[in-house]
Amino acid sequence: MTVSPPVTEADGHDDAPEPIHPEDAGQWTAKLRATAVEAFPPARILPDRQPAYVASALYVFGVLTMAALSIVILTGLVLAVMGPTWWHVSSTGLFVNSLHLWSVEAFFFFMVIHLWGKFFMAAWRGRRRLTWVTGVVSFLVSVGAAFTGYLSQQNFDSQWISTQAKDGINSTGAGAVFNVLNFGQMLMWHIVLLPLVVVAIVGIHLLMVRRRGVVPPFAPEAAPAPAGDTPVGSEAPVAATTAGEAS
Amino acid sequence: MTAVVALVGALINLSGPGHFLSWHFIQISVANLVVICLMVVVFVAAILLPLPSRKHRHDR
Numbered sequence: 196m197t198v199s200p201p202v203t204e205a206d207g208h209d210d211a212p213e214p215i216h217p218e219d220a221g222q223w224t225a226k227l228r229a230t231a232v233e234a235f236p237p238a239r240i241l242p243d244r245q246p247a248y249v250a251s252a253l254y255v256f257g258v259l260t261m262a263a264l265s266i267v268i269l270t271g272l273v274l275a276v277m278g279p280t281w282w283h284v285s286s287t288g289l290f291v292n293s294l295h296l297w298s299v300e301a302f303f304f305f306m307v308i309h310l311w312g313k314f315f316m317a318a319w320r321g322r323r324r325l326t327w328v329t330g331v332v333s334f335l336v337s338v339g340a341a342f343t344g345y346l347s348q349q350n351f352d353s354q355w356i357s358t359q360a361k362d363g364i365n366s367t368g369a370g371a372v373f374n375v376l377n378f379g380q381m382l383m384w385h386i387v388l389l390p391l392v393v394v395a396i397v398g399i400h401l402l403m404v405r406r407r408g409v410v411p412p413f414a415p416e417a418a419p420a421p422a423g424d425t426p427v428g429s430e431a432p433v434a435a436t437t438a439g440e441a442s
Numbered sequence: 443m444t445a446v447v448a449l450v451g452a453l454i455n456l457s458g459p460g461h462f463l464s465w466h467f468i469q470i471s472v473a474n475l476v477v478i479c480l481m482v483v484v485f486v487a488a489i490l491l492p493l494p495s496r497k498h499r500h501d502r
Contacts, residue, residue: 251488251493252489252492253488253489255493256488300477304480304484307481308481308488311481312488
C-alpha cells in the first residue's frame with residue numbers, strides 16, 4: 196500500500212485512497228474498501244471519454260434502455276404513492292399510467308436492440324461473461340416484472356391474462372408461491388420484489404461494464420494471422436482514448 | 443379540446459379488438475409484428491447510419 200500525499204488545505208480531502216493502517220488490514224471494512232477501490236477507481240466508474248469505436252449508434256441502446264428504466268421506476272413510484280383510484284379515474288393518473296406503460300414498451304424495445312447488437316458483437320469476449328450473463332438475467336426478470344404488471348391492471352385484460360397463465364405456471368409447481376389469480380400477491384411481486392431484483396441486477400451489469408469496459412469490435416481480417424496470434428476474446432481496442440477502458 | 447385529443451391521440455383507433463395473423467401454429471398480433479419490424483429497422487439503421495457528432499472534436 197502506497198502512502199498518499201498529505202491532505203490539501205483547499206478542501207480537506209485528497210483523491211488518493213486512504214492508506215490502511217497495518218493494524219486494521221485484517222478488518223472486513225478495510226479489505227472490502229481496498230477491493231472496491233482497486234476494481235472501481237473513480238476514473239473507471241465515471242469516465243470522461245470512451246474508446247473511438249463507441250462512436251456508433253449501436254452503442255446507444257444500452258443507455259437508452261437505462262433511461263427508459265428510469266422513467267419506469269419514476270412513474271411507478273408516482274403510481275404507488277397516488278393509488279389505483281387515481282390512476283384509473285383522474286386524467287392525470289391515466290396519463291402517468293400511460294407513461295408507465297409506454298416507458299416499459301420503450302424499455303423492452305431498446306433492450307432487445309441492445310441484445311441483438313451485443314449478441315452479434317459476441318460481447319462476452321475478453322472476460323465479459325458476467326456482463327453478458329447479468330444482461331440475460333435482467334432481461335428474463337424484466338419479463339416477469341412486465342408480466343405481473345399486466346396482471347395488476349385491474350381490468351378484463353389482466354383477468355384474461357391471469358386465467359390463461361395459471362395452468363402453465365401451476366404446472367411448473369411455482370403456483371404455490373406465485374399464484375397469478377391472487378391480485379394482491381401479483382401487485383406485491385410487481386411493485387416490490389421484481390423491481391428490487393431488476394434494479395440490483397442492472398446495477399451489477401453496469402458495474403461490470405465499467406469494470407471490463409465496452410467490448411471492442413472484431414479485428415479486421417485483412418491479413419492471415421500468423422501462428423500464435425492473439426486468441427479470440429483478448430483483442431486490443433481499436434483506439435482506446437481512456438485509460439480505464441476496454442480492459 | 444377536440445384539437446388537443448386529435449393532436450395527442452393515437453394515429454389509429456385502438457379501441458377495437460386486435461387483429462391477428464395466423465400461419466399454421468404461429469399466431470401473432472399485428473401490433474406485435476409491427477413493433478418487431480420497427481426494431482429490425484432501427485437495428486439496421488443504427489448499424490448503417492453514422493452517429494452525429496460534434497465537429498470540433500479534433501482530438502479523437
